[in-house]
Amino acid sequence: SYLQDIICPIFHYILSYSLDHLEHSDDAKELLHETILLIGYFTLLDNKLQTIMVQGELTLTQKLFSLPFNYFFDSKLKAIFMPTAICLSFENERVMEILNKEINLNIFVKFLMCRR
Numbered sequence: 001s002y003l004q005d006i007i008c009p010i011f012h013y014i015l016s017y018s019l020d021h022l023e024h025s026d027d028a029k030e031l032l033h034e035t036i037l038l039i040g041y042f043t044l045l046d047n048k049l050q051t052i053m054v055q056g057e058l059t060l061t062q063k064l065f066s067l068p069f070n071y072f073f074d075s076k077l078k079a080i081f082m083p084t085a086i087c088l089s090f091e092n093e094r095v096m097e098i099l100n101k102e103i104n105l106n107i108f109v110k111f112l113m114c115r116r
Contacts, residue, residue, distance in 0.1 A: 004052055008060060011039060015063050022068070033080050036064065040084030050092040061088055061095060065102040072107055082111045 014035045021028035039060065043049045053060045064084065071081040086108065089095040099105065 004055065007042075008052060008056070011035065011060050012058075012063065015060070019067075036067075036080055036084050039064065040087040043084075044087045045090065047092055050088055050090075050095050053088055054095055054098050059098075061098055062102065064088070065099065072103070078111060082108070086112075 014031065018028045018032035018035060022032060039053070043053060054062075064081075067081060071077045085099070089099050
């Protein structure tokens with residue numbers, strides 16, 4: 001499909017590029033943050049798109065969940081990452097299975113509890 005063949009490789013490339021240049025460029029940080037948010041909007045309430053994000057050898061979901069450690073604990077970076085993680089997994093059992101293997105799901109619970 002168009003989404004798998006075109007959009008996913010573009011997201012992969014942008015994530016890889018920005019992660020490779022993260023330490024040396026504020027522009028790369030900004031690009032990474034905007035891409036993370038875009039992926040969240042892209043998958044919001046769309047089961048088909050969520051599922052596409054977990055297909056392939058190295059999935060976009062795996063790439064996102066291998067972000068540097070501080071994206072899971074720094075409050076500013078968590079505010080960028082967590083909404084996208086929630087959009088990726090909302091009401092999608094396949095994605096939740098993968099996420100459960102990648103990270104401790106209590107991180108989601110704590111994030112949501114702090115947002116009430």
